[in-house]
Amino acid sequence: MSWHRKDLLDIESLTAEEIVTVLDTARAFKAVGERAIKKVPALRGKTVVNLFVEPSTRTRISFELAEQRLSADIINFTAEASSLKKGETLKDTARNLEALNADFIVIRHSASGAPHFLSRVLSASVVNAGDGAHEHPTQALLDAFTIRERKGRIEGLNITILGDILYSRVARSNIWALTKLGAKVTLCGPSTLVPRVFEQMGCRVTYNLEEAIRDADIINLLRIQHERQRKSMFPSLNEYASLFGLTKQRMELTKPDALIMHPGPINRGVEIDSEIADCERSVILEQVTNGLAIRMAVLFLVNGGKGVQELGL
Amino acid sequence: MPEQIIILNSAAIQRALVRIAHEIAERNESGVEVVLVGIQRGGVPLARRLANLLEGIWNHPIPAGSLDVSMHRDDLDRRVAPNVHPTVIPFDVTGKTVVLVDDVLFSGRTIRAAMDALNDFGRPIRIQLAALIDRGHRELPIKADFVGKNVPTATGDDVAVRLSDEGNADDVVLLETKQ
Numbered sequence: 354m355s356w357h358r359k360d361l362l363d364i365e366s367l368t369a370e371e372i373v374t375v376l377d378t379a380r381a382f383k384a385v386g387e388r389a390i391k392k393v394p395a396l397r398g399k400t401v402v403n404l405f406v407e408p409s410t411r412t413r414i415s416f417e418l419a420e421q422r423l424s425a426d427i428i429n430f431t432a433e434a435s436s437l438k439k440g441e442t443l444k445d446t447a448r449n450l451e452a453l454n455a456d457f458i459v460i461r462h463s464a465s466g467a468p469h470f471l472s473r474v475l476s477a478s479v480v481n482a483g484d485g486a487h488e489h490p491t492q493a494l495l496d497a498f499t500i501r502e503r504k505g506r507i508e509g510l511n512i513t514i515l516g517d518i519l520y521s522r523v524a525r526s527n528i529w530a531l532t533k534l535g536a537k538v539t540l541c542g543p544s545t546l547v548p549r550v551f552e553q554m555g556c557r558v559t560y561n562l563e564e565a566i567r568d569a570d571i572i573n574l575l576r577i578q579h580e581r582q583r584k585s586m587f588p589s590l591n592e593y594a595s596l597f598g599l600t601k602q603r604m605e606l607t608k609p610d611a612l613i614m615h616p617g618p619i620n621r622g623v624e625i626d627s628e629i630a631d632c633e634r635s636v637i638l639e640q641v642t643n644g645l646a647i648r649m650a651v652l653f654l655v656n657g658g659k660g661v662q663e664l665g666l
Numbered sequence: 667m668p669e670q671i672i673i674l675n676s677a678a679i680q681r682a683l684v685r686i687a688h689e690i691a692e693r694n695e696s697g698v699e700v701v702l703v704g705i706q707r708g709g710v711p712l713a714r715r716l717a718n719l720l721e722g723i724w725n726h727p728i729p730a731g732s733l734d735v736s737m738h739r740d741d742l743d744r745r746v747a748p749n750v751h752p753t754v755i756p757f758d759v760t761g762k763t764v765v766l767v768d769d770v771l772f773s774g775r776t777i778r779a780a781m782d783a784l785n786d787f788g789r790p791i792r793i794q795l796a797a798l799i800d801r802g803h804r805e806l807p808i809k810a811d812f813v814g815k816n817v818p819t820a821t822g823d824d825v826a827v828r829l830s831d832e833g834n835a836d837d838v839v840l841l842e843t844k845q
Binding site for chain 1: 684730736737738743744746747748749750751752753780783786787831
């Protein structure tokens with residue numbers, strides 16, 4: 354057994370073996386979701402705080418359902434309706450939550466490194482649900498799970514990530530996870546959003562869309578992160594759509610069994626044509642289903658890691 | 667190195683399983699359908715073998731499934747999370763006699779978790795328990811209906827049931843810890 358961590362903070366610090374442990378565990382939790390009774394008592398009596406300082410709908414709902422299916426008690430905490438608005442620091446907020454004996458804190462924050470900071474000041478388990486433009490580990494794990502389930506393997510696959518890489522925590526976590534598992538990752542998009550510096554993470558950067566998608570087994574599309582862009586990185590959405598959008602014509606260049614992925618929310622007509630989002634090669638909704646299984650697996654594993662650390666085993 | 671003592675060899679394991687299969691047949695003549703559920707991991711191949719033997723006795727196929735109890739364990743916050751193996755129960759357990767099959771019966775906590783886990787799949791009319799080895803040291807009021815062999819052990823010992831795919835190189839060994 355290879356999971357001894359009390360937290361899941363990022364993919365960068367995980368080994369390939371730890372990633373595979375999460376994927377294998379998630380397979381069993383996916384089966385739980387297919388039963389008539391979709392709930393197991395693995396986290397009975399434990400308290401999870403969903404500390405979403407940055408707004409989120411799908412990730413929060415996915416975590417919340419995962420927690421409910423593990424029989425945990427849940428407190429939801431959003432920035433709009435909290436004392437963070439009244440000037441309380443993140444550390445004080447978190448310590449107050451811990452004083453209520455919270456066992457897990459699932460945090461989404463606009464500042465990179467916020468989960469790492471919390472893990473140093475708290476004994477509760479911390480799970481990163483997205484921190485700034487840094488990492489979104491559960492998204493990368495569910496993407497890897499979806500690829501492995503559909504293709505049977507990850508090693509040796511050509512995986513193209515297309516779009517706003519610079520501001521995307523999904524891209525960073527995906528690059529770490531997929532390169533660790535032996536995939537060949539290609540990044541493509543407007544040069545302002547895909548700087549060459551990403552080559553240092555072990556992937557290829559190209560600005561030629563046709564070349565990027567021709568040999569790809571997986572095409573992972575990313576949304577333009579307007580909320581994180583301080584200045585305009587490209588002239589217009591229309592221009593982005595015409596230069597980098599995945600259209601029907603461009604789909605014809607791809608391998609016949611190439612799969613289309615997207616972490617959502619999708620912008621139909623911008624990064625992806627409506628028809629393609631709904632075609633049979635799109636696994637966008639499977640990603641949502643698998644995300645639930647991944648988040649159950651992560652909470653299950655960090656629970657064990659936390660217990661072991663507390664007992665000094 | 668711990669001392670290894672062979673408790674059962676291939677032939678003895680096979681004899682024990684044949685006897686257990688006959689005992690299951692004897693106990694369940696009432697006409698209620700019997701299904702076997704092996705507990706991951708050691709119980710799964712044993713359930714499959716028992717299903718084959720019962721098929722020979724009753725002349726019809728006996729369904730066998732596998733059950734992982736990790737998510738129902740009572741020690742999840744005091745150990746590293748266990749490896750979770752697939753649960754495959756491709757039949758309805760409601761109204762059936764379910765025979766849970768495990769390789770080694772020890773504290774009984776796995777069986778408690780298994781009964782809880784089974785509940786999520788339906789309501790069996792009764793649950794029976796078959797274990798190849800009963801090594802004692804129960805921590806819960808649980809008793810096997812069918813036992814291959816009772817083996818006196820110390821709590822620190824380990825009992826390993828090693829099954830081969832063909833069934834020709836099986837054995838059960840007791841690994842004694844030296845005091």
